[in-house]
Amino acid sequence: MTPRPGTVIVTVPGLRGEVPDHWQTHLAADLPNVRPVPPLGRQNPSLDERVAALQDTIEAAGGPVLIVAHSAGVIITVHWAARRPGDAARVQGALLVTPPVLAAELPPEYPSLSTLADLGWLPIPRQPLPFPSIVAASTNDSLGDSAQVRALADDWGSRHHDLGAVGHLNPASGYGYWPGAATLIKQLDPPEAP
Numbered sequence: 001m002t003p004r005p006g007t008v009i010v011t012v013p014g015l016r017g018e019v020p021d022h023w024q025t026h027l028a029a030d031l032p033n034v035r036p037v038p039p040l041g042r043q044n045p046s047l048d049e050r051v052a053a054l055q056d057t058i059e060a061a062g063g064p065v066l067i068v069a070h071s072a073g074v075i076i077t078v079h080w081a082a083r084r085p086g087d088a089a090r091v092q093g094a095l096l097v098t099p100p101v102l103a104a105e106l107p108p109e110y111p112s113l114s115t116l117a118d119l120g121w122l123p124i125p126r127q128p129l130p131f132p133s134i135v136a137a138s139t140n141d142s143l144g145d146s147a148q149v150r151a152l153a154d155d156w157g158s159r160h161h162d163l164g165a166v167g168h169l170n171p172a173s174g175y176g177y178w179p180g181a182a183t184l185i186k187q188l189d190p191p192e193a194p
Helices: 023-030 047-061 072-083 113-118 146-156 180-188
Strands: 008-012 034-036 065-070 091-097 133-138 159-164
Touching (some): 008 072, 023 180, 034 047, 047 072, 133 146
Parallel strands (some): 065 091, 133 159
């Protein structure tokens, strides 16, 4: 699957940042027009810096973009859309994969909910997104209760896509390469006008 010429796929990583066997890393290697948002890693949980990095990546794309976000990258994306509605017009669509709901403490290697709240991650924006989106959700994700993720998808005006029992859809859950990403991206990439 190759997106329409001129369309840039912007990948937004979660708090871990770039992981060699992550499906986003494979996607960037497989497709010609992918620009990853630079990872900041868990040691720097600044939401403002991550939103600014997403903005910089979209500006550098120079044309229409499709956003492909995973985990905390989804939360970064919805904060960015709430803060930059004018820039969101350049987004043709967004694939939002296994968002955390940030309703319970994360594993100890991650920042606490109080730290995330202090840094502006909470509350999660709930207004409709100004671009088409698909929320791809797991039925057994320890970071995102499926009913709460479905409620987020409804609030964002996103189509909910049930992935089944795939954990957090990351290497720790046994998933590296994920061919399903290309199928869902294709559903968001509008055809060229005749």
